Amino acid sequence: MSNRLHIEYLLSQTIDQSASNCDSLLYQEYQELLNCLNQLPRQIPSKYFYDAEGSLLFEQICQLPEYYLTRTETEILENSAQAIAQITGNCQIVELGSGSATKTRILLSAYTHLAKGQPVFYVPIDISESILTSSAEQLCQQYPTLRVHGLVGDYEIALSKLPPCPVSQRLICFLGSTLGNFSPKQCNAFFDRLALAMVRHDYFLLGVDCHKSVEILTRAYNDSAQVTAQFNLNILHHVNRRFGMNFVPELFRHEAIYNSELQQIEMYLISQVDQTVVMPWANQTLHIKAGERILTEISRKFSPMDIKQQLQAKGLELSASFSDRQNWYSLLLFRRS
Ligand code: SAH
Ligand code: AVI
Numbered sequence: 471m472s473n474r475l476h477i478e479y480l481l482s483q484t485i486d487q488s489a490s491n492c493d494s495l496l497y498q499e500y501q502e503l504l505n506c507l508n509q510l511p512r513q514i515p516s517k518y519f520y521d522a523e524g525s526l527l528f529e530q531i532c533q534l535p536e537y538y539l540t541r542t543e544t545e546i547l548e549n550s551a552q553a554i555a556q557i558t559g560n561c562q563i564v565e566l567g568s569g570s571a572t573k574t575r576i577l578l579s580a581y582t583h584l585a586k587g588q589p590v591f592y593v594p595i596d597i598s599e600s601i602l603t604s605s606a607e608q609l610c611q612q613y614p615t616l617r618v619h620g621l622v623g624d625y626e627i628a629l630s631k632l633p634p635c636p637v638s639q640r641l642i643c644f645l646g647s648t649l650g651n652f653s654p655k656q657c658n659a660f661f662d663r664l665a666l667a668m669v670r671h672d673y674f675l676l677g678v679d680c681h682k683s684v685e686i687l688t689r690a691y692n693d694s695a696q697v698t699a700q701f702n703l704n705i706l707h708h709v710n711r712r713f714g715m716n717f718v719p720e721l722f723r724h725e726a727i728y729n730s731e732l733q734q735i736e737m738y739l740i741s742q743v744d745q746t747v748v749m750p751w752a753n754q755t756l757h758i759k760a761g762e763r764i765l766t767e768i769s770r771k772f773s774p775m776d777i778k779q780q781l782q783a784k785g786l787e788l789s790a791s792f793s794d795r796q797n798w799y800s801l802l803l804f805r806r807s
Contacts, residue, residue, distance in 0.1 A: 480623025516767040521708040522600035527701040536693045542799040550792040551580035561641035566625040567648045568594035571605040595621040595628045629667040640672045647679035650770040665784040668806040676802045678772040684728045691726035699724035714750045735769040774800040
């Protein structure tokens with residue numbers, strides 16, 4: 471199996487606090503976090519949800535009755551994977567934020583079937599090393615013709631460092647409505663990077679959560695088993711460990727609200743007391759007041775037509791779109807012209 475599985479690291483995995491490490495990605499991340507925490511409202515980038523524990527909690531979220539996104543996208547993929555493979559033909563499949571790649575298996579089954587015993591090339595990219603390596607190993611076992619080249623790191627960086635494409639085109643997948651975690655400005659910058667990474671006739675498969683009632687949306691992010699609350703609080707454990715900070719997660723509570731003006735779920739951690747948090751490498755102390763909120767995630771909801779127009783402006787044409795019966799979720803296939 472080892473010659474079919476290769477894992478590459480784009481991020482420094484060790485925490486080096488020395489001044490000589492100022493140029494490292496980790497130090498840049500620390501500066502970014504410091505800037506975010508000093509904004510109003512204070513923020514923590516949502517990529518820090520995903521340490522090993524956070525990835526497991528996200529897997530639990532995907533099973534929750536209130537979190538309709540995963541099962542709806544799964545249903546759409548089951549109904550459309552063969553058609554997608556037929557449209558694109560054999561491709562190198564690149565997946566941004568692949569996670570456990572559970573839904574991706576539906577696509578991989580369609581592509582391995584199409585390839586009739588020839589190798590299928592899969593490039594999963596994820597910031598969470600544990601989930602990426604375990605899913606890559608499982609996939610190699612499940613699909614004997616699969617060649618996996620995993621990239622551990624930020625998918626925005628990875629887009630400019632993709633391994634060579636051994637077949638005539640790429641299919642870049644971005645599932646799970648992870649796009650919704652970008653602000654409109656970040657989304658626009660991401661589309662620019664994406665278009666730059668693609669060559670003529672490459673494909674882009676995007677899964678997005680659509681507008682729907684506020685009740686359904688707020689329930690999905692405030693589940694009765696409190697798994698989303700644990701997921702949200704885990705971000706503090708992760709930044710403590712990663713950057714030597716001393717947040718006390720027990721002094722915060724989870725809240726998710728729908729902002730109807732911006733059409734997005736906003737997830738916050740609300741401080742229950744006045745407290746101070748030390749940012750050791752910057753020699754800075756944060757004074758967080760009781761009731762003050764830290765924004766940990768936005769989850770935007772979309773109209774497929776808006777996305778179509780935005781990507782058209784970047785040179786990507788809509789080839790096909792798939793939805794569920796209630797139009798709660800959309801799977802959009804684009805081609806670079
Ligand atoms: N695609 C899967 C997982 C979605 S959860 C699904 O649809 O179920 C979002 C995934 O993106 C997580 O696995 C997380 O670790 C990863 N992720 C989040 N921010 C990232 C970043 N900046 N770079 C790379 N991966 C990221
Ligand atoms: C990964 N991302 C698309 C999820 C979402 O729905 O925004 C993360 C999540 N946050 C809370 N629940 C799930």
